[in-house]
Amino acid sequence: MANQNAEMNILLIVADQWRGDFMPQGHGGLLDLPNLAELCRQGTRFSRHFANATPCAPARMSMLTGQYMMNHRVVRNGIGLDRGKTNLALELRANGRLAGLIGYTSWIPDPRETARHDPRYSMFGAVMPGWTSVRPFEEPEFEAYFGFLRERGYALPDDPFDLWSGCFENGQVAPSPIAKEHSDTAWLTDGAIEYIAGRGRAPCTLHLGYWRPHPPFAASHPYHAFISPDDLPPPVRARAVELEGALHPYLNHCLKNHKAADYLQGADGLASALGTEDIRKVRAVYCGLMREIDDHLGRLFRYLKEAGQWDDTLIVFTSDHGEMLGDHYQLGKQSVFDPAFHTPLVVRDPRPQADAQRGRCIDRFTEHVDIMPTVLDWLGHPVPRQCDGLSLLPLLQGSTGRWRDNAFMELDFRDLKNGSHGALGLEADDCGIAILRGERFKYVHFAAMPPLLFDLANDPYEQRDLAGKSEFAEALSDCRSRMLDWRMRHADRTLTGTSASPKGLVGSLARSEAQTRKDREAIGNA
Numbered sequence: 001m002a003n004q005n006a007e008m009n010i011l012l013i014v015a016d017q018w019r020g021d022f023m024p025q026g027h028g029g030l031l032d033l034p035n036l037a038e039l040c041r042q043g044t045r046f047s048r049h050f051a052n053a054t055p056c057a058p059a060r061m062s063m064l065t066g067q068y069m070m071n072h073r074v075v076r077n078g079i080g081l082d083r084g085k086t087n088l089a090l091e092l093r094a095n096g097r098l099a100g101l102i103g104y105t106s107w108i109p110d111p112r113e114t115a116r117h118d119p120r121y122s123m124f125g126a127v128m129p130g131w132t133s134v135r136p137f138e139e140p141e142f143e144a145y146f147g148f149l150r151e152r153g154y155a156l157p158d159d160p161f162d163l164w165s166g167c168f169e170n171g172q173v174a175p176s177p178i179a180k181e182h183s184d185t186a187w188l189t190d191g192a193i194e195y196i197a198g199r200g201r202a203p204c205t206l207h208l209g210y211w212r213p214h215p216p217f218a219a220s221h222p223y224h225a226f227i228s229p230d231d232l233p234p235p236v237r238a239r240a241v242e243l244e245g246a247l248h249p250y251l252n253h254c255l256k257n258h259k260a261a262d263y264l265q266g267a268d269g270l271a272s273a274l275g276t277e278d279i280r281k282v283r284a285v286y287c288g289l290m291r292e293i294d295d296h297l298g299r300l301f302r303y304l305k306e307a308g309q310w311d312d313t314l315i316v317f318t319s320d321h322g323e324m325l326g327d328h329y330q331l332g333k334q335s336v337f338d339p340a341f342h343t344p345l346v347v348r349d350p351r352p353q354a355d356a357q358r359g360r361c362i363d364r365f366t367e368h369v370d371i372m373p374t375v376l377d378w379l380g381h382p383v384p385r386q387c388d389g390l391s392l393l394p395l396l397q398g399s400t401g402r403w404r405d406n407a408f409m410e411l412d413f414r415d416l417k418n419g420s421h422g423a424l425g426l427e428a429d430d431c432g433i434a435i436l437r438g439e440r441f442k443y444v445h446f447a448a449m450p451p452l453l454f455d456l457a458n459d460p461y462e463q464r465d466l467a468g469k470s471e472f473a474e475a476l477s478d479c480r481s482r483m484l485d486w487r488m489r490h491a492d493r494t495l496t497g498t499s500a501s502p503k504g505l506v507g508s509l510a511r512s513e514a515q516t517r518k519d520r521e522a523i524g525n526a
Contacts, residue, residue, distance in 0.1 A: 005379050008350075009196075009313040010205040011304075012375070014063070014103070015293060016056065016214040017333065019322035020049065020342035022290060028344075028361070031227070031287055035298035036346070039317060043348030044357045044396055049366045050341045050407040050437065051321040054333040057106040057125065058410070059320040059368060064088050064105060064128065066372035066387030068408065071492040074108075075412035075432070077124060083110040084494070086384055088372045089130025092205055095381045101131035102191045103209020104138040106320075135191030137184070137211060145184055152182055165266035167218035173281050175221040180292070183220045184211050189296040193303050204309075208300075213289035213323070215332075216265040223288035229280035232287070235326030236461045241272050244329050247465055249449055250413065250433075251336070253424055255329055263331045272329040279326030286325065314378055315348040316371060327461075334413060336435060336444045336452065337462050341409045343368075349378070349396050356398045365407040365437075366392060382510035386494040390519060402520055408486055409435040424449075436483045443479035453479065 023029030024037035028047055052062040053069040061067070061074040064087045074081050089099035107128035109120060120126040123139040136144060146160045154177075156163055167174050180186065192208045219226070238244045245252035260267040260274060264282065274282070297317075304310040322340050324330040333340040345366060369389030376383050377391035394401065414428040415421050421431050430448035442462065444452035453467040453476050466472040497515070498507035511519075 005314075005351075007203050007312070009203060009309055010375060010379075011313055011315045012205075012207045012371070013210070013297070013315065013317045014060075014207065015210045015290075015317075015319040015344075016212065017321060017323045018213055018290065018319035018344060019325065019339050020047075020319075020344050021339070022287065023344060031290065033291060033294040035294045035301060036317070036344075038301070039297070039315065039346050039348055041359045043315065043346050044354070044359075045361045046345040046347070046366045046392075046395075047361050047363050048407070049318065049343055049345035050368070050409055051319075051343050052368045052408060053410045054321040054335075054340055056320050057108070058412070060106045063318075063320070063368040063371050066369050066384070066389050067492075068369060068388050068490055069410040069412070070434075070487065071386075071388065071490070075410075076414060076416070077106065078108055078416075080108045080110045080114075081128075083113050086386060087128060087130055088375060089128065089207075091130075091372075091376055091381060091384065092379075093130055095379065097203065097205050097379070099131050100134045100195055100204070100206045101127065101209070102135040102137075102188055102195065102206065103211070104136065105131065105207075105209070106138075131207065134195045134206075135188060137188065137209065145187055148187060149178065149182060154178065154182075161216070162265070164216040164218040167216065167224075168264040168267060168282070168285070171278050171281065173224055173285060175224040176218040178220055180220040180223065183292065185289075185292050185296050189300055192300055196303065196307070196309070204313075210293055212293055213286045215263040217263060217282050217285045217289070218265065219285050219288040219292060223292045224285055226288035226291045227284050229277070229284040232280050232283045234276045235279045235329075236463075237326070237328050238463065241329045244272075247463075248336075248452055249424060250446065251328070253420075254334065257420060257423075258330065258332065258334075260331070271331040274326065274331075276326075282331075283325055286323070311350045313348075313350060314375070315346075316375070317344065317346045318368070318371070319343040334411065336411065336433060338437070338442075341407075341435075341437075347374070347392065347396060349393075354396045357396055362395055364395065364403045365405070366395075367404075367407055383516070384494070385497045385509055385511050385515075386492075387511065388490045390516065406436050406438045406482065406486075408483075409437065411435070434483060434487070436479055436486065438479075438482075441475055441479055443476070443483060445480070445483060451476070 024033040027037055027040040051059045053059050055077055057077040058069050058074050061072045065072050065085050092099045104125055105128040106125035125138045127133045196204055245255050255272040258271045260269050260271045321333045322342050324335050324339050327339050328337055370392050373383045373387050373389050373391040377393050411433040412431050414431040426448055432447040434445045436443045440457045442454040442456055451467045452465050454462045498505055
């Protein structure tokens with residue numbers, strides 16, 4: 001397999017904040033997204049795919065290191081990644097493949113080996129080691145895009161992000177002042193096509209990261225009016241915000257502190273104060289940003305076909321995490337509910353081995369930690385023992401063997417910039433949340449606060465906490481046991497496969513086929 005795929009291409013497409021139920025008609029959603037629908041028909045859709053962490057940096061570190069947050073420990077945006085961690089790009093380079101990046105990785109360097117006044121510590125993110133940055137979209141390289149706009153005559157404010165102020169004002173939606181041919185989605189897609197063209201027939205590996213449908217929720221004409229707000233479902237939430245807040249102290253804290261302006265540039269008040277009709281309008285713009293990505297995916301896919309590379313390219317489409325979109329009175333992704341973690345995953349393996357699953361939907365639990373092992377396995381490269389996930393190739397080839405029965409997610413709400421967690425009477429290291437999401441029950445464990453338990457069979461929208469109900473004590477205990485098993489089984493094992501011996505170092509830093517089989521058997525019992 002290594003020789004067979006060595007000359008083939010890899011295209012990892014990562015949207016930002018695209019929730020998993022906003023998909024094409026007939027493929028898990030209601031939207032007119034023809035190019036993503038075509039990818040679903042020619043590939044395989046994973047309907048229960050979950051990000052292992054939120055927000056952006058923790059989610060992307062899980063995807064690109066193959067590790068759960070409890071192991072990579074990038075618990076918040078701005079936290080540095082341990083210098084000892086490998087990543088997908090470094091592994092590809094070690095095996096002779098150049099790894100191109102258009103977009104961003106949200107990586108920050110390890111402060112133990114980087115000067116305290118390094119300018120990257122004033123940024124949201126820098127380029128992760130191993131990637132060859134082709135068209136960067138990290139801060140401050142947003143400057144590259146803003147420079148592109150200035151060259152085309154746009155008068156940008158002192159803070160260029162204020163460009164989108166007024167696109168949602170007093171409940172009225174206005175288009176972005178940027179023409180559709182100059183949008184960030186168009187600019188990033190242009191870069192992807194240029195890079196692939198520049199590689200000619202040389203094997204191409206490209207991580208294409210789109211910024212959208214991430215806030216600010218502002219779309220260029222005509223995408224701002226792509227769909228009528230009346231055609232979209234209302235948010236799922238209790239009849240009053242106070243009832244949502246009563247569910248848990250952390251949720252109450254979010255509802256009373258998250259500002260609408262963090263999502264709608266220039267808006268006033270709290271996100272939780274937005275009414276149902278305003279949320280529908282936000283959702284419509286969000287869908288417009290998705291349709292814009294879909295149109296540009298069509299451009300990219302057409303280029304691959306015209307260049308004769310469509311059937312030589314492994315395509316993976318996903319998102320770093322989801323978006324609450326007004327459900328439970330929340331916007332964003334710093335929540336414990338499914339919409340914040342559930343993301344799309346579509347994989348098109350062009351080889352005949354995947355033909356049996358082409359156009360099908362797999363409903364097993366898959367996670368971001370599976371993406372790095374899948375790409376490496378597809379190329380025939382060894383998977384580092386560091387990786388907590390498993391290759392999806394057996395599922396793509398029709399395997400019905402054991403697989404995990406749950407998804408595992410984490411969130412950390414420490415706020416080192418402002419100390420807002422202090423309002424809950426917590427220290428920073430008290431702010432961890434771990435989530436076990438099974439077929440029926442979802443268990444949310446807080447490090448220093450009461451847990452939550454939802455019966456998804458009877459409460460699919462997670463509106464009734466059962467953690468304190470005596471009749472669910474056994475279910476609660478079982479979930480706790482499973483979570484402990486999971487954490488023990490996946491405690492960092494990077495070096496546990498090697499040992500000193502009278503004959504010197506024995507073992508390997510790569511995961512063996514035998515170990516992978518054992519992992520699959522164990523994960524099925526988690």
